[in-house]
Amino acid sequence: MFLRSGTRAPVWMLGLVAVLLLGAALAALALLGGRSLPERAGPPIEELAVERTVLTPGVIELTVRNTGPDPVQVAQVFVNDAYVDVTGGTDPIGRLGTATLRLDYPWHDGQPYLVSLLTSSGALIEHEIPAAVATPRAGPGFFGVMALLGTYVGIIPVLLGMMFLPLLRRAGGGVVRVLLAVTVGLLAFLVVDGTAEGVELAEGTGGAFGGAALVVLGAALAFLLLTGVDRWLRGRQQPAGGNSARGFRLALMIAVGIGLHNLGEGLAIGAAYAVGELALGAALVIGFALHNTTEGIAVVAPLTSQRPSVPRLVTLGLIAGAPAILGALLGAAVNNAELSAFLLGVGVGAIIQVIMQIVPSLREGAGTVLNARTLGGVAAGMLVMYLTGLAVAA
Numbered sequence: 001m002f003l004r005s006g007t008r009a010p011v012w013m014l015g016l017v018a019v020l021l022l023g024a025a026l027a028a029l030a031l032l033g034g035r036s037l038p039e040r041a042g043p044p045i046e047e048l049a050v051e052r053t054v055l056t057p058g059v060i061e062l063t064v065r066n067t068g069p070d071p072v073q074v075a076q077v078f079v080n081d082a083y084v085d086v087t088g089g090t091d092p093i094g095r096l097g098t099a100t101l102r103l104d105y106p107w108h109d110g111q112p113y114l115v116s117l118l119t120s121s122g123a124l125i126e127h128e129i130p131a132a133v134a135t136p137r138a139g140p141g142f143f144g145v146m147a148l149l150g151t152y153v154g155i156i157p158v159l160l161g162m163m164f165l166p167l168l169r170r171a172g173g174g175v176v177r178v179l180l181a182v183t184v185g186l187l188a189f190l191v192v193d194g195t196a197e198g199v200e201l202a203e204g205t206g207g208a209f210g211g212a213a214l215v216v217l218g219a220a221l222a223f224l225l226l227t228g229v230d231r232w233l234r235g236r237q238q239p240a241g242g243n244s245a246r247g248f249r250l251a252l253m254i255a256v257g258i259g260l261h262n263l264g265e266g267l268a269i270g271a272a273y274a275v276g277e278l279a280l281g282a283a284l285v286i287g288f289a290l291h292n293t294t295e296g297i298a299v300v301a302p303l304t305s306q307r308p309s310v311p312r313l314v315t316l317g318l319i320a321g322a323p324a325i326l327g328a329l330l331g332a333a334v335n336n337a338e339l340s341a342f343l344l345g346v347g348v349g350a351i352i353q354v355i356m357q358i359v360p361s362l363r364e365g366a367g368t369v370l371n372a373r374t375l376g377g378v379a380a381g382m383l384v385m386y387l388t389g390l391a392v393a394a
Contacts, residue, residue, distance in 0.1 A: 044070040046119050050127040051098070051337065054135045060103040062115065062127065066093040073120040079105045079113055096209075107132045136273070138333060146270050146328040153269065153288035154262050154324025159317040160289070161296020168297075168304045176304050177362055178377040183254070183298040184358050185381020187351045190261050193389070194351070195219075197268065198344035201337045209338050218345025219352065222260060226253065226353040248312070250302040250357060255320040257354040258295045261347030262320065266327025267340050273332060291388040294381075295320060302361075 047068030054061040060079065066072050071092035077084055087102040107113060113129040136142055168179060198215035210217070233249050299316050331340065362374045 044121055046070060046072045046121060046123045046125070048072055048074075048093070048117060048119075048125045050115075053127075053129060055107060055129075055132055056134065058104065058106050060105050060107060060113070060115065060129075062101045062103070063098060064089070064093070064101060064117070065098045066095055069095060071095070074099070074101065074117050075120045076118040077101065077103055078116040078118070079103060079107075081114075081116075109133065136332075142332065143329055146273070146332045147325050149269065149273070150266050150322075150325030150328040153292060154266060155318065155321035157289045157292035158258070158296040158299065158321035159314075161293040161298075162300045162313055162317055164297050165300040165303060165313070168300065169307075176301070178373050179297075179301045179304070180358055181362050181374040181377025182381040182384070183301045184355055184362070185378040185383075186294050186298050186385050187254075187257070187355050187358075187381075188378065189382045189385035189389075190258075191348050191351050191355070193385075194261055194264065194344045194348045198264070198341045198348065201268070201344070202341040212341075214338055214342045215345035215348065218342040218347075219349030222346040222349030223353045224349075226256065226350050229253075229256075230353070230357065247302045247306055248308065250361075251299055251316055252319070253354050253357060254302070255299050255316045257347070257350040258299065258320040259323040260343075260350040262292075262295075263323035263327040264340065264344035264347045266324035267331035267343055268327075269324075270328035270331025270333075271337075271340060273328075291385070292321070294384055294388060302358075 045068045047066065048064045049067045050062050051065050052063040054063075064074075071094050073092040074086070074089040077086045082105075085104045087104075089099040089101045091099075093099050101117075103115070110131050110133070113132055115127045115129065117125040117127070119125070168176075195215060198218075199212045202210075202212045202214050230249075230253060233252070296317065299320050300313070327343070
């Protein structure tokens with residue numbers, strides 16, 4: 001039963017003992033340390049974040065989360081300084097807990113409203129509704145619209161961009177490097193855009209689950225995961241050798257990175273439409289078509305020296321564009337800012353990993369620096385994404 005002299009314990013056993021000792025130490029610290037410290041002086045810290053607002057005729061429904069350290073109990077609710085009857089939220093809301101408040105109020109379409117939540121200790125927490133719009137009801141028709149929207153802004157533009165492959169194939173080696181540089185510029189802009197959008201969403205959550213740290217966490221996990229996938233693909237394709245396998249692997253990684261970005265983008269679109277902040281129309285569709293067509297060009301840029309089959313190209317296009325459909329459906333159904341921020345971070349990390357793979361291909365030889373044409377291509381890619389992004393905002 002006992003280990004013989006000179007034998008070593010298995011690594012897993014040592015790890016298990018270390019975890020058990022750490023758990024016991026933390027439990028003892030929690031039990032004894034808390035009692036030995038004085039109670040906190042001053043009033044309770046009460047913080048509530050409104051995570052979701054649903055407007056139906058005559059009713060305003062708020063989903064609130066306690067983002068502070070102390071329990072919060074909502075005592076009264078006012079809308080534009082008028083007292084309203086409220087259902088729900090009668091019990092104290094514990095830390096990170098949620099409650100749904102149903103306010104009976106005859107709101108009018110397009111009007112702004114200020115909802116004031118008065119807690120039992122007298123703290124006032126305000127939530128602004130800039131323009132009241134009825135929340136779309138979830139159903140087959142609604143989710144069908146979301147799937148169609150994801151197709152318009154994801155799959156179709158990417159496939160249209162991939163149709164430039166025959167034109168790109170006629171270019172020489174120097175031009176291909178410039179095209180790859182443009183691809184880096186496109187992806188770099190997506191990193192900046194995704195990070196800014198993710199941080200903005202995270203800041204509006206009240207920081208219950210880390211705020212902007214969610215974006216960083218998603219980016220780090222995606223970067224590590226795609227790095228592992230890339231190493232696995234390289235190990236499988238090394239025996240085949242040649243530029244063909246290397247070019248398709250790079251195109252696949254670009255498609256995966258763009259697909260993860262479009263997942264977060266679709267989720268933000270679905271959430272915005274669900275709360276009435278996004279108007280569907282020709283301007284939106286055309287704007288996204290211009291913006292995301294460049295993503296299709298980025299996918300096929302590494303394939304200029306080969307002739308991939310149509311099914312392979314379609315598969316790459318679906319990998320890059322189809323996640324927008326899933327994102328739009330999730331955004332409309334869940335409408336969770338924390339999830340949106342995390343997934344946008346996932347897209348950022350994936351694209352950073354892809355950029356690191358492309359950069360070595362931009363050099364004309366080992367040890368050479370990037371020339372002016374390559375740097376100009378990177379700048380051109382970022383500028384194209386910026387200008388086509390203005391069309392989306394229109």
